[in-house]
Amino acid sequence: MSDVVDEPTQPARVRRPAPAWQSGEVVEVVVETPETSSLRILLPQPEPFVPGQYYNIRIPVEGRPRPIQRAYSVGSSPHPRFDVIEVGVKEMEGGLVSPVLVRQRPVGSILEVRGPYGAFTWTEEDGGPVLLVGAGSGVVPLMAMIRYQVSKGTTIPMHLVFSSKSAEYVIYREELVELTQQHSWLRVTHTFTRDAIDPLARYHRRIDKEMVGDVFLETSPRLAYLCGPPDMVDDCERSLLELGMEPTGIKTEKYD
Template sequence: MTDPADLRWQEAVIAEIASVTPRVKRFRLRVPFSDRFRPGQHVDVRLTAPDGYQAQRSYSIASAPDASGLIELMIERLDEGEVSGFFADIAEVGDTIELRGPIGSFVWERRDGGPLLLVAGGSGVVPLLAMLRYRALAAPGVPALLLYSSRTREAIIARAELEERARREPGFALRLVLTREPGGRRIDRTAIEAALADLGAPAHAFVCGANAFVGAVSDLLLDAGLAPRAIRTERFGG
């Protein structure tokens, strides 16, 4: 449940900016709640122009809860996106922005157990990345598999980290599906069946991505025999 205090707008300072793909930048923000959010939650960001015009967008937190005083956002530049355009072209270290949160019930914690199936489309991997980072710290014994659909290998968010986790972390498997590479394909029945064969029956399946992606993957999971109550979804426009 979201604390009413988290719905108040507050200031956050940009502490670090780095490019992670040609269209995505990582922003580390100094906030007072870095140790008290749940993996998978998001924040709302609000920008106010000098004439009073405001634009607002929600961004998932990519980092795991810790005492660093920082949270990490991965922000993709969207064509004609007012907020993402600001972060892509204007934002600088030291800038102060408005945000509220943490918000949302699309979350996984150690007490929820596993196995854990995570299915991402594009930037929908961000809240799932938070879950994987948290799992490594708090519940490394929980089996987990990430099935991640990206247009190209270059566009994979946190690719090096994910591949390193797959090599080093027992019980974690990574399956990449590239839609616009030669011979590319989408997540289909075969990909779902292969993931389930590797992981076994998941106690929880989290699916995040564009509306059409989430709808299609949810149907595939239901067809594969998962109970509706085991499937959690988070959608964004597109």
């Protein structure tokens, strides 16, 4: 990813003022997996956001003349409150920003954030059934959609297909178990890429065409949300189109 992320242009009909940078306070840090932490950030100037959107975060980096910014999806639901956002950051080895966020931004730290941005969004008005496919930290915006539906009390069928290295690396593992026990509209299918036997996962390989075919038949999705590495997102989108999904029913977010 380049050091400077272009500000997305708003569609002409929306015409909202561009969000300004604000100093958010880290009010809680949750260690999700050995490489991913969730940071809950209290915003002084909160903006309503839609599940699936992201914020930009910028930090000073030694040797760089300007702060370096990166995009991070919001994993929390905007309902009932949007003044605290939770971002889930996976540490990329050798990265400029993510290792700092995961390791050096404890509770009480101040972070410069700007947002919300993005059209990778879902609310109950979009309907379903919804197929959610995420790999690694690509689950973050999908979790915002799930948590949002929980907090709104709607029951639109959602099937999350989630690829992780192994059980230890499943972000939101306990919460997903609890939510599937509490809500019959939610189904979660795990696949583990570096574990061949753990029964928590139904599959033990990367997301592929056959897997997408299985969950497509089980879910009959009207909408699909795909998030994660660009290759995974592209392959999965191609498979869904071949299975007959309407292109307009597929939304993608690529973490490049």
